[in-house]
Amino acid sequence: MDYTTLSVSIAGKVATVTLTRPDVRNAFNEKTIAELALAFDELGRNEFVRAIVLAAEGQAFCAGADLNWMKKMAGYSHDENRADALALADMLRTIYLCPKPVVARIQGDCYAGGMGLAAACDIAVAVQEANFCLSEVKLGLIPATISPYVIKAMGENAARRYFLTAERFSAQEAHRIGFVHEVATVDTLDEVVGGIVKALVNNSPDAVRLAKELVRDIPGKPVTTELLADTADRIANIRASAEGREGVASFLEKRKPSWLN
Structure with a gap:
C-alpha cells in the first residue's frame, strides 16, 4: 500500500509506522486517520509481525488536529462532525485492539489528539524534552x-x-502520572525502544496477544465466581495450546522455544 501521510516498514519481526508530515508537526487530518486505521489493521493481521512501533519524523510526535482540517470542520453540520469523530474513534480503537503489541516512540511534543495516539498504544517511551498538553478546552472543545x-x-x-486546565506538562510529569512508561534522552531513545521491542518479540506471540486481551478485559471487574471461572478458562486454554506446551517443554528441556527459531 502506498501511503501519503505515513510510511510503513518491516525489519525482521518488527513493523514501524512513521508519521511523515513534520511540516505540520505531524498533525492529523482525515487522510492520516484513514491511513493509520488501514496500516494497523493490516499489520495486526500480518503473521510475520510480532511488534509495532509508532514513530514520527521531525520535532513533534503529533500536534493533534491539522489546522486546515479544523477549518473544514468549523463548517460541518452535527451529523458531519459526528461521522468525522467516529472515524477518529475507529482509528484509535484499531490501534488499541491491535493483536500485536504497539510501542509509541515519542521523540517530541505530543498534544491533544496526539496524546490519544500515544495512549492507544500499549507502551510509550518519550524523550525528556517532549512536552504534553490536552489543549482542547482552550479552543472551546473537549x-x-x-x-x-x-x-x-x-x-x-x-x-x-x-483535561480542565489544558496545562502543558513535561515528559517527567507524564512518567510520574503513568502516561509514559520510560523517559529517555535523545541519544538513548532508540536503545530504550529497541530493548522493549526485543523483549516483546522474544515472547510467545499467542501469549503476548492473550496477555494484551487480559489487561483490557480484567481491570474494574469485581472478583466474582464468573471472573474466577473466566481466568481459569484462559490459563487452561493456553496451557493446552501448542505454544503453551512448547514454552513449558522448552523451559524444562533448557532449550529455546520454537518461536525464537
Missing part, C-alpha cells in the same frame, strides 16, 4: 474521542486536572 484511552493511561485524577 477531548471526548481520545478520553477512553487517555484516562486509562494517566488515571482519572490526573485527567481531571489536565
